[in-house]
Amino acid sequence: MEMTDLRVALFSGNYAMTVDGANKALNRLVEYLLRQGAAVRVYSPTIAEPPFTPQGDLVSLPSFAIPGRNEYRVPMGINTSIRRDLEGFAPNVLHIASPDFSAREAAKWARDRSIPVVASVHTRFETYPQYYRMGFLEPVIEAWLRKLYRRCDALLTPSPSMIDTLRSQDMNDDIGLWSRGVEHAIFNSERRDLAWRRKLGIADDEVAIGFLGRLVLEKGLDIFGDTILELKKRSIAHKVLIVGDGPARKSFAERVPDACFAGFQTGTDLGRAVACMDVLLNPSVTETFGNVTLEAMACGVPVVAADATGAASLVDNGVTGYLVAPRDVSAYADKLQGYAADPTLRKAHGAAGEKKAEAFEWDTINQAVADTYLRVLAHKGKSTGN
Structure with a gap:
């Protein structure tokens, strides 16, 4: 079988509703598959004014908005219309990119027809409850995920560390690597713009500690804020540069009242904003890869990150940045203090990160x-005698 024989039905819970690493990866995948001659049809909730133009044919799934987080919608399953559309498209592979109700029903639809199911794991949903004071739900969600993923023909995830995690959780026996790329024309050290920094109130000789991503609790905003407070207690001169927006912006701004908020950025503006950081602090433990970590590295910015899935496979500790025990505020502050005091070290680690990227x-x-x-x-064909 060739690439041109592929007919892929892709189910996503959020294909073009927000701009995040998973959406970018899925849209790039669809664009690549179409360019190679494959047929792809995407099934996802949709909104009236998406933040970007999605790749490929997009079929809207019935969904409802999450209370308090209406930038996200939850698919409610696959109704008669969706089933009819699937039958008409006649996929030979089903790809599910989120473990929601629609994906589960679609996976069953495919299994009933001996169509192989591939699942990609983009975030650690089981870790989310701890950020909303419901950590007791973590093993429940893990079991719920396992029930779906064990029935898939293969799993894909973005980092070797996440492969190890999924294996330890007994999610599947067939787990492969689907890494992430970076747009080098956008993310590179040449994008650094001191004039832009000055407009934000960051002097040329000041060390800008950056945060990059959606402002939501599960990105580790509490640890970021506590680390900045610890630097203040130590009288370490620095500036804070926040790139991104989200529902937790107001509460986050209260934690880092002196920060420069650059807001949501895209394209070359985003590359400029990242390159204007002197170090990226990424305390999140929910990512399976860490796109923001890679983007910072491509810009020649050293990274201090949680030693967790995602960053652990990207950051070479002591070479391109530092890995820190996820909630060790003092250790985060120690590494940032070292960078603040040693511009030569910052430059060396940044250059090593840019080379790796x-x-x-x-x-x-x-x-x-x-x-x-x-x-x-091919395996499904052999097992069914086709």
């Missing part, structure tokens, strides 16, 4: 997904 190219990375489709199709 050169290897992350999208087309090569997305071919790994296509190869997984072809492999599970």
Whole structure:
């Protein structure tokens, strides 16, 4: 079977509602598959004014908005119309990108027809409850995820550390790597713009500690804020540069009242904002990869990150940045203090990170997904005698 024989039905809980790493990766995958001659049809909740133009044919799933987080919508299943559309498209591979109700029903639909199911794991949903004081739900959610993923033909996830986590959780026996790329034309050290920093109130000789991403609790905003407070207690001169927006902005601003908020940025403006940081602080433990970590590295910015899935496979500790025990505020502050005092160290770690990021190219990375489709199709054909 060739790439041109692929007919992929992709189910996503959020394909074009917000701009995040998972959405970017899925849209790049679809664009690549279409460019190679494959047929792709995407099924996802939609909104009236998406923040970007989605790739491929998009079929809207019935959904409802999450209370208090209406930028996200929850798919409610696959109704008769969606089933009819699936039958008409006649996929030979089903790809589910979120473990929601629609994906679960679609996976059952595919299994009933001996169509292989591939699942990509983009975030650690089981860790979310701890940020909303419901940590007791973590094992329940993990079991719920396992019930779905064990029935898939293969799993894909963005980092070796996340593969290890999924194996330890007994999610599946067939787990492959679907890494992430970076747009080097946008994210590179040449984007650094001192004039732009000055407009934000950051002097040329001041050390800007950056945060990059959606402002939501599960990104570790509490640890970021506590670390900045610890630097203040130590009288370490610094500035804070926040790039991104989200529902937790107001409460986060109260934690870091002196921060420069650059807001939501895209394209070359985003590359400029990241390159204007002197160090990225990423305390999140919910990512499976850490796109923001890679983007900072591509810009020549050293990274201090949680030693957790995502960053652990990207940051070479003591070479391109530092990995810190996830909630150790004092250790985060120690590493940032070291960078603040030593511009030569910052430059060396930043250059090493930029060099490492050169290897992350999208087309090569997305071919790994296509190869997984072809492999599970071949295996399914042998097991059914086709």
